[in-house]
Amino acid sequence: MTKTVLCLVGSLRKNSMNGLIVAALPALAPPDTMLVQFDVAQVPLYNQDHDNETPPDAIAALRLAVAQADAIVIATPEYNHSIPAVTKNFIDWASRPFMKGVLTNKRIMVLVCGPVATSGSRGLAATRQILELLGNTVSTALTIGGAHEKVKNVDGQVLVVDSELAQQLRTGLIDLLI
């Protein structure tokens, strides 16, 4: 049976490296895996006044996508040694009510992508801490430095051109769906 992996990208930037890495994942995924990306640009800022039986449409859609996913990929930049507001915002919406929200008991691969080879570990730790607090399993956690050199658009197809990274992502996707 086909498994669905929901991809959430914590950057709204058009040429986001995190977005590019996610675009390259389908070519690395095991057979019978469908990767779908939820457009987090439509998610409003968290407001507890609106977190009721009739939340904003985008939140109902986000929660449905998370609930229906067999597993999740979160690809996020590190901002100021932590997690960007965009990433925290979609996690906060999907986390409520606490421990009863859709973002619990999920297997999640976390990717922190950026241009600098040696950074991202703090963003990764911050993301992991939140996801584990919520009762999820982070099956793979990778910092991807120099991401702009490892992923290329080749004739309209986004491909990971770094063989070590390609193997790490292939393995990560397999572990995600165990």
Ligand SMILES: Cc1cc2nc3c(=O)[nH]c(=O)nc-3n(C[C@H](O)[C@H](O)[C@H](O)COP(=O)(O)O)c2cc1C
């Ligand atoms: C507000 C802000 C804070 C940042 N802080 C960090 C940081 O702490 N560590 C780091 O490696 N890069 C940092 N960066 C650089 C981002 O990693 C880089 O812009 C990255 O490409 C963003 O991801 P994206 O390409 O998916 O948008 C920061 C960028 C911004 C805009």
